[in-house]
Amino acid sequence: MTTIRDVAKHANVSVATVSRVLNKNGYVNEETKQKVLEVIKSLNYKPNAVARSLYKKSSKTLGLILPDITNPFFPELAKAVEDVANRSGYTLLFYNSEEQVEKEQIYIENLKQKYIDGVILATNSLNKQQVEGLEIPIVVVDRAINKNIPTVITKNYEGGKLATKYLKEIGCRVIAHIKGPDRNINAEQRFKGYIEEVSNEPWFHEELIIHGNYNMRTATEVTKKLLNKFPEIDGIFAGNDVMAVGAIKAAHQLGRKIPDDLSIIGFDGIALGEMTIPELTTIAQPIYRMGELATHILINLIEGKAIKQTYYELDIQLIKRESTKRA
Template identity: 45%
Template sequence: MVTIKDVAKEAGVSVATVSRVLNDNGYVGADTREKVMEAISKLNYSPNEVARSLYKRESRLIGLLLPDITNPFFPQLARGVEDEAAREGFRLLLGNSDEKAKKEQEYIQTFLQNNVVGVISATNRADDGIYEPLSIPLVLMDRTSGAYPSVYADGREGGRLAAKALVERGAKKITLIKGPAHVKPAMERFQGALEVLGAAEVDFSVLSTDSYTFDAAKGWAEELFRVHPDTDGVIASNDIVGIAILHEALRLGKRIPADVQVVGYDDIPQSSLAYPPLSTIRQPAYDMGREAAKLLIRLIKKQSITETAVELPVAFIDRQTTRGGTHDEES
């Protein structure tokens, strides 16, 4: 592990000089500063951000709290946050709450103990008072709240687009999968789809679920075709559930999309790799992450903020699990 002493030796200066360069504290000549920066780059030296923040009583650390890192949607959000934060000279501390209040509170304490200057959260407890003790900026991501700045996609429109896609492509017996009730974006998607289905000349049923996990998705797919065997169109609560439904339909000998059409939600990378590739509603996950980081950093820097609720658009991605999709074929 490279130390500050190694940098000083490489640059031919004292440790104190390297420290002044790192902390931008005290005079250092331009030539000397350049030598130190070249040594840092050559040795790939990374200063201890926590120690430096304690020394300077300031920090370049941001806390990022996600609900489930195993869901492929959230790493896309995280990458957007990380790229924008790094561009502005900040680093991330990552927490995974597993949708558990105690774990979420513990991570908040960990963030504060490590001197973070702001927090981005994609969890579901912003309105439960869990963040009220924070005295640092907080931005919600993929979530909304009247109490905090937020960056999110238009979930209600996403639900409408999914329902319209199946209605326009001739589905007559549609199953709408309702996501977990405690996840606000899931309820917005559900309400958007209901608006369209309620006004269309189709029969539709609702299957309520309480999880987005891989293991649970398989069970929802099995239940769907057991309870609604004549379903010819499915609006999945997310892509994980959509892919599970696709697999179960094929296992039962149903043709996709001739017998059953499926629309997912999120457009995770795996949706285009499924067979057949999954039609879905694309959320701009990476862009959401970047916008959340931009908003938080402006708050940290106490810059003027004109918009504290940033809504990004969604789009229907027409692949092979809906009729008329790209390279449409029967399986």
């Protein structure tokens, strides 16, 4: 394997001179520079990436910490991050925290030791002081922490209202809600949107709210219990698409016809919603755009470029499919 010393020997210059040419750091006259570059090309010399990162304390690498890769939303988000990173000359290190605080902190420390250039983070556990204390560029995605931290999210509260309002518009008379995890700010915002639309309805009571923990199996089991206890329910707003799929499964197991007996709407707009039978009506987030925008912001921060805006709350969209009846 060709080394930097081999290049220096063939070019009849010092190792330091070759290093300055490679790192574009320090003065080298044009004639010597061209000579070194010709030798690098002729010897097919490839600089050691690890050594260069240690020298420059930079690795052209981004970190991505996500809470749950079993939820299809996050792999779709990760694809956008990877696409933009690769186009911009960065590689990506991916970590799955499984919603565990300890894992998040271990991963962040690990990334800092690798001279990672910046991190995109979806977290429920870290606060503003902890994020700002990481001393590397951070962009938060999907789950807001503080408006002073670069963030890309969507209008979760408005989406919760829109989903519930649509179920009312198509004639649903008793609407239940499958809520996500209590610590999850998105779940709370979507829940608040639901409450805003139903709290003054004469049929509303708190037992219409169940917890699915953003998990399909959990949502299936709690939905079966709910529908057995309150058979008058004819509409369900699930806090994410995965739980909505669980609700469809529960209805099928109980012999409830969708959408004739029961209309179900989810939230996220993942590709899985088009694969269910019936296809899932959903409040769609611009998932790819979220990952794309977060990565552009992070790279601009790393490269010291001007940033006009750091806090984005993107629009959502109602996509009407087969799991809800027609108005």
